[in-house]
Amino acid sequence: MIEFKKSANCENCQNCNFRSPLFSLLNPDELQMINQDRFEVFFKPGEMIFKQGSASSHFLMLNSGLVKLNLEGQKDRNLLLRIIKPPQMFGGPGIFVDQRHYYSATAIEPSSICFIRLENFRRAIRLNPDFAEKFIENISLNSIFTFGRFVDLTQKQMPGRVADALLYLSNEIYQSKQFKISLSRQDLADMTSLSKESFIRIIKEFKEDGLIVMNGDFVEITKPEALKKISQIG
Amino acid sequence: MIEFKKSANCENCQNCNFRSPLFSLLNPDELQMINQDRFEVFFKPGEMIFKQGSASSHFLMLNSGLVKLNLEGQKDRNLLLRIIKPPQMFGGPGIFVDQRHYYSATAIEPSSICFIRLENFRRAIRLNPDFAEKFIENISLNSIFTFGRFVDLTQKQMPGRVADALLYLSNEIYQSKQFKISLSRQDLADMTSLSKESFIRIIKEFKEDGLIVMNGDFVEITKPEALKKISQIG
DNA sequence: ACTTATTGTTGATAATTGTCAATAATTTTA
């Protein structure tokens, strides 16, 4: 019979190496409560963690790896909402509404994820006002982020949107001028709300203009100022 | 010297005629706390209640009237995010982040609005877990709403977006098949992320096809099923 | 290592949507 280990990386939340600042507000008892029933799962790139519309029974914490969140839309169209990097939670707005998922989550790099029972998480929210406030701040920041993307995708045109995507990946996700992207061209197109072909064409222009170097998954941003300018012009 | 009345409609939150379900979770003491420093202001159509970027010192409650929220974007472009109808709060995601506004709010009908001090509101959140949970549910619903709009505006084309706007106004805001719109054509264009001219053209088609009657501000939805179909096709 | 399937790239073309300019209607101001 298969024996599930609670966690390969840490035995409990109190001395967790990956712990998010959010959980630092909890006292030992509360951490113990969160730790109750908690388990860790490893995902390979491409594996879906949960699907939009399905039941949401746990609050998730990304310990390591990289995860994409996307909104499933018309037909087979898809909007890549944002990338999660550790340590970050991604419960989704359904947890306090109807316990359903409002976006899909898929690992794009080998990822370790802790599953915390919703009841335990909610109990922590009720018991600890600092934790509650920090959680509200957290979801508020997500809203603010979404507002920004909303405006960018509805108002900027192709070059501005592609520049945004590249700068986002460079500044926020990989935190380097050169990085190996773990997203397909389709993912990048979904991130900018463009067709794959249009995305590729803009990339081609950027390469021709010497703003970036990009072959395959490898990207180097050679003229970040110029890209930023394009992002601002829209 | 001008004497500000606390409120023209009610003396305190305990016996408020406009009270939102959210505040029903508070006990008399907590309501008293919320009522502390609370004041009511009347806005005329077109008057701005707060502007994106400015400091957010109060949590707002719409008692009566109608308010539009919009995201200011590129240059003078504007995205009408949603319409607030009473009784509904509209604090915005900044309250638990940096006390700044992330969208602008403007009255589109004569509106009565209560201003509740942020500190008092936050204290209520900390004291009353039911209130906190309900508040989180509230902002989560806003996120879910925004996700839907995000997908619709980035993936549907003009007729689908215009149909969405009309159905939203009919079903959610005015709750009638016929209504007098209190938004300009520019507002409606901002709501669908279209140019004013394109919006008007789609409206014209809908009129020619007998889906709606619309002259000036008066709208009647004569074939809601057909509109719904257009909305679904995108 | 070879075949097959998937993903990425390019060009040609068509569809969608915006811009500009002119005019009509409405509202505001004097």
Place this chain on the structure above:
DNA sequence: TAAAATTATTGACAATTATCAACAATAAGT
């Protein structure tokens, strides 16, 4: 109430972006 200003509507046209089809490159399976 008339003039001025704003808002709404229409048409012609231009810009933006998607689609389709072909082919190249890479990855996956045998």
